[in-house]
Amino acid sequence: MEIIHLSDLHYGSAEFKEKCFENIIEYIAGYKSKIDLVIITGDITDHGRYEEYEGIKRYIDRIPTEKLIVPGNHDISKNGAGKINYETFFGSTTTTNISKKSNCLALGICSAKDGIAISEIGDQQLRYIAEQYLNNSEKRKILALHHHLIAVPYSSKSLNIPIDAGEVLEILRMFEIELVLMGHRHVPHVWTLNGTTFLYCGTSTSGKVRANEPPCFNHIYMDDFELEVDIVDSYSLNKQPLLRRTPKDVNFIKYRKARIEYLLHAKILG
Template sequence: MPIKIIHLSDIHIASPYFIPDMYDDVVREINDIEPDIVVITGDLTNEGRLSEYEEASRYIKKIKCKNMVILPGNHDTRNAGYLLFEEYFGERIKTLRYKNITVVGVDSSEPDIDDGHIGRDKYPYIIDSFNQNKDDFKIFALHHHVIPVPLCGRERNVPTDAGDLLDVLDRLKIDMILCGHRHVPWLWNLNDMIVLNAGTASTSRTKGKISQSYNYIEIDDFLKIYRISSNGEKYILLNRKIYKDEL
């Protein structure tokens, strides 16, 4: 049986753009999949306020999965929301290991600004976390997009240290990066490292004719990546052999 991973992002619960019925439909689909891991790459709220975190907590608890990596986005750290994030969702930098999968999630947000940043002080944690199980399938998660995404107009908010971060991840032979922020789903292949952006799963803040969506990943002998749209349609983005005996 493959290991099943759901990647959600930019759900903006409690914002004027949030669509509760769409979110509930997405959660039903996710629970039917019975994922082994769920990764949410930020922007759970809109303004980072207490009432929004309370509501976000209620909605996210509808997802039935024991192994969750939840990260803040730039909207979540507004109004001292980064403190509330820790109260409701735990540490803003975390590692999850499930079978032969290692997921390292790091907060890329800065209080009250939209720009992203990881910082050299976090690189040792990232390196040590992945080096503990070097033969695992390695996934790094953050909110901000590390490579520009099409259909987003003038580029902004790529992490200020994106080049150094990508160098670290490339030397670690990371298999996949999960990110969001731009509300546009996309996949890049950089030095055999998959960079997978999620769109918004449950808001009307889309671009052009791009529909709401989330990512579904299956890992066994093959890596399969699907985009699942708001109407339930499933598009395969990638299907390739994994050359790791441990998986």
């Protein structure tokens, strides 16, 4: 199974990079027969305006595969009508994709609050995801949301984690969720915990990058035993490995200098 993970497109911002989107469409088209799903983890627009949704939909519609999209805080919280505009163009903010070919259930949930700058999943969605996972216990399971469930170093202390992140982590552990995809702080990263891989995507099509990373996206390869992730530069389309995970071993290939290294003024990671 192969998944392309895009995030934080920020269409409508002066920093939106059309060239990156064109490159991504070309990249996906080149792997079309192999890619099961493209997942976009929010902030598809910069301010949730009607015209922005109209513009980004034209781009997203050109991606020639199945897609699962969730909204981010820029889509929902920045504008009183952001949620209504999102639903007008992309339908429900809670979505399900079941791939028969790869026997996989991917769920997308909304972690942004309408007009408020806090993140919450809420009881209704918690119940929904628990029910979906319970009723599809034999399938591989993926969850997509915008906000970070677990903090990422060197991604700014102003990030907001959903106030009910603990309940989500409990569901992930109960139902043995294999993979969680997130965006939000524009920092490519990965954690592994209790058998779940928590994967974060950078901004795929904007100049709103942190540190010196380029706009990028994740290419995920999964088989019955292994999970691999490459980070792909949205300009050059060059790939860099981020994670190789087997049942016995987690090989976390850290390409980003950790904040702890700055604090110690020493290189402690390979």
